[in-house]
Amino acid sequence: MLTGLVAAAAATALLAIVADWDEAKPKVFYLLKPLTTILIAGIAWIAPESDYRSWLLIGLALSLAGDICLMFDGNLAFMGGLSSFLLAHVVFMWAFVHGIDIVHVPWWAGVFVLYGLVFSFVLLPKAGALKLPVLVYGTVLMGMAITASVRWVNVGGTGGLLAFIGACLFVISDSSLGARKFLGPYRGAQGLILSTYWASIALIAASALDAPA
Numbered sequence: 001m002l003t004g005l006v007a008a009a010a011a012t013a014l015l016a017i018v019a020d021w022d023e024a025k026p027k028v029f030y031l032l033k034p035l036t037t038i039l040i041a042g043i044a045w046i047a048p049e050s051d052y053r054s055w056l057l058i059g060l061a062l063s064l065a066g067d068i069c070l071m072f073d074g075n076l077a078f079m080g081g082l083s084s085f086l087l088a089h090v091v092f093m094w095a096f097v098h099g100i101d102i103v104h105v106p107w108w109a110g111v112f113v114l115y116g117l118v119f120s121f122v123l124l125p126k127a128g129a130l131k132l133p134v135l136v137y138g139t140v141l142m143g144m145a146i147t148a149s150v151r152w153v154n155v156g157g158t159g160g161l162l163a164f165i166g167a168c169l170f171v172i173s174d175s176s177l178g179a180r181k182f183l184g185p186y187r188g189a190q191g192l193i194l195s196t197y198w199a200s201i202a203l204i205a206a207s208a209l210d211a212p213a
Helices: 002-020 029-045 051-069 075-097 107-126 128-155 157-183 189-210
Strands: none
Touching (some): 002 029, 002 189, 051 075, 051 189, 075 157, 107 128, 107 157, 128 157, 157 189
8 A cells, every 4th residue: 555655646746746847737736736745644644553643644734735825826825835834844843752752962953053044044135024934934944854853863763764854855845945935936946846845745754654653
């Protein structure tokens, strides 16, 4: 079943990216985009039952809401997507550290703090009225990556590594989206944003397959 879910999600993701390449998006795109996220959530759904799996499913449901908002243009839709993904990151943060008795934060996780500071310095002057929401979102996004680092170091295993790589890809995806939104469009932006996003949540979902009970 896992193989079928991964294959189906990969196929719908590729079709969605191709459909989205056309500025006049075909109607099928509005089906393929949420369907891909639903299929990816199915990877976590078939994982052994655990608190970690339950929290990930909530985070993935919030990500699905964000996906739907970001299919549309305008600041209102962008804020809806931003809010949904902000809550998703908070849930992922809790999932990553939930059940860890003694939290050891690796020194190298500071690279996410440095990256967040540099990216904010570049992005915020262009964010206009959205400056504060973008700043809050960026802070939470870096926090999500740091807690994924904590999970990998403290829990280890394949699941910990998958969660960490997934979090890093989420940072790449959201950074690419922010750059397009506030610094201007660039060639291949949507393909980069969607491919890294779906890869990120797929790895995070798959981390539930190797989570402690």
